[in-house]
Each structure stands twice: as structure tokens, then as C-alpha cells.
Amino acid sequence: EIVLTQSPGTLSLSPGERATLSCRASQSVSSNYLAWYQQKPGQAPRLLIHGASSRATGIPDRFSGSGSGTDFTLTISRLEPEDFAVYYCHQSATSPFTFGQGTNLEIK
Amino acid sequence: EVQLLESGGGLVQSGGSLRLSCAASGFTFRSYGMSWVRQAPGKGLEWVSVISDGGGAAYYAGSVKGRFTISRENSKNTLYLQMNSLGAEDTAVYYCARASGSYRTPLDHWGQGTLVTVSA
Numbered sequence: 001e002i003v004l005t006q007s008p009g010t011l012s013l014s015p016g017e018r019a020t021l022s023c024r025a026s027q028s029v030s031s032n033y034l035a036w037y038q039q040k041p042g043q044a045p046r047l048l049i050h051g052a053s054s055r056a057t058g059i060p061d062r063f064s065g066s067g068s069g070t071d072f073t074l075t076i077s078r079l080e081p082e083d084f085a086v087y088y089c090h091q092s093a094t095s096p097f098t099f100g101q102g103t104n105l106e107i108k
Numbered sequence: 109e110v111q112l113l114e115s116g117g118g119l120v121q122s123g124g125s126l127r128l129s130c131a132a133s134g135f136t137f138r139s140y141g142m143s144w145v146r147q148a149p150g151k152g153l154e155w156v157s158v159i160s161d162g163g164g165a166a167y168y169a170g171s172v173k174g175r176f177t178i179s180r181e182n183s184k185n186t187l188y189l190q191m192n193s194l195g196a197e198d199t200a201v202y203y204c205a206r207a208s209g210s211y212r213t214p215l216d217h218w219g220q221g222t223l224v225t226v227s228a
Contacts, residue, residue, distance in 0.1 A: 001170065033212055035214040035215070037153070037215075039153070044203055044218035044219065044220055044221060045145075045153060045203070045205075045215075045218055046218070047208075047214055047215060047216045050208070050213075050214040050216075051214075056214075056216060057216075086152075088152065088153050090153075090155070090214070090215075092158075092207075092211075092212045092213070092214065093212070095158075095167035096155065096167065096168065096169045096170055097143075097155045097158065097167070097169075098155060099145075099152060099153040099154065099155055100152075101152050102152040102153070
């Protein structure tokens with residue numbers, strides 16, 4: 001099973017700042033099958049990034065993804081108030097598919 | 109508009125069974141892989157299972173393998189999750205989600221979830 005480890009667990013930042021979230025895989029993951037999701041309290045997750053770096057439909061360009069192999073990054077260039085949420089990386093390259101444990105992005 | 113509506117959740121005793129359903133609309137259901145993802149109270153997301161568009165391939169998380177069965181009825185645009193031998197660790201909100209294409213593609217639409225509570 002591929003284990004995805006996200007860091008940090010909690011990230012405290014202010015609106016307007018830049019956020020960098022990390023996702024490290026226990027073995028190499030094809031970029032085609034690495035995605036990022038955003039989840040707000042009481043809501044279902046929302047797809048942000050697929051194929052490691054492609055924005056999903058309707059996602060603002062302040063969100064960007066990068067990385068390959070075992071190291072992937074989600075960057076939010078300038079935080080808006082609505083961006084404070086929990087973020088998960090997810091691999092669907094190899095069964096069993098897995099999620100990272102999440103990064104809680106909170107307002108400082 | 110893509111819509112996914114889960115049902116079938118509720119309170120069940122430990123060792124019991126439950127079948128979840130997910131009614132899909134707004135897209136050609138038979139053309140997409142489908143997944144179940146769960147979230148225990150206050151915890152992160154856990155992938156549970158996936159099924160291919162035609163139903164010929166299905167995969168499971170180790171924590172549910174041998175106890176849960178995913179299936180689909182394309183003629184009824186409905187996804188199912190049969191859950192047997194339930195334990196407290198299965199208490200969670202269960203989401204159905206559509207893969208954007210084949211079963212390995214990202215999950216681009218999600219239902220609102222149905223809560224399953226397993227009592228001791």
C-alpha cells in the first residue's frame with residue numbers, strides 16, 4: 001500500500017500570504033494519478049488539482065500543483081478567506097488507493 | 109447537472125449489515141468509474157472501494173476487503189455498497205464519488221454523504 005504523508009499537519013497563515021503544502025509518497029506515484037482535494041466543515045470534498053498539476057474545472061489560478069515521483073506540492077499563491085480548509089492528497093495509481101492524512105490550513 | 113444522492117445509512121449493531129445506495133443523475137452513469145470514500149467523525153478521508161464503468165473490476169481498502177462489496181446497476185444509474193460484519197471502526201460518513209473517466213481517474217463529483225453509526 002502506498003502511504004501518503006502530508007506536512008505540515010496544521011498550517012497557520014494570514015489572508016494574502018502564500019501557502020505551501022507537501023505530500024510525500026512511500027513509493028513512486030505516476031503524476032497522472034495524484035490529485036488534491038479541499039474540504040470545508042460539513043461539506044463534501046472538492047477536486048482542486050488532478051494529474052499533479054492540472055487545475056480542475058472552475059478552480060482559481062492561485063491554486064497550483066507540482067511534483068513527481070514521491071514528492072508533490074500544492075501551492076496557494078495568495079490566500080483568500082475562503083481557502084481556509086483541510087487539504088488532502090490522493091493517489092489512484094495503485095490499489096488500494098489512498099489519501100494523505102490532511103493538512104489543516106487555518107487563519108492565523 | 110451531476111447529482112449523487114446517497115441513502116441507506118443509519119444505526120446498526122456491531123456485527124450487523126447495511127447496504128448503501130447512491131443514485132446518480134445528470135450524466136451517463138455507465139461511462140464512469142465510481143468510488144466510495146468514508147470519513148470517521150473528526151478524522152480524515154479514507155478510500156473504501158472503486159468499481160469500473162462496466163462493473164467488471166472492483167478494488168477495496170484492506171480494512172474492508174472481504175466484508176464490503178461494491179456493485180452497480182447501470183440500468184438504474186445506481187451504485188451500491190454492501191457492508192457486512194460491521195464494527196465500531198466502520199462508523200463514518202460514507203460518500204459516493206464519480207471518477208472523471210476510468211476508475212483510476214480523479215473524483216470530480218461527490219455526494220453529500222450518508223452517516224453510518226455502528227453501536228457496540
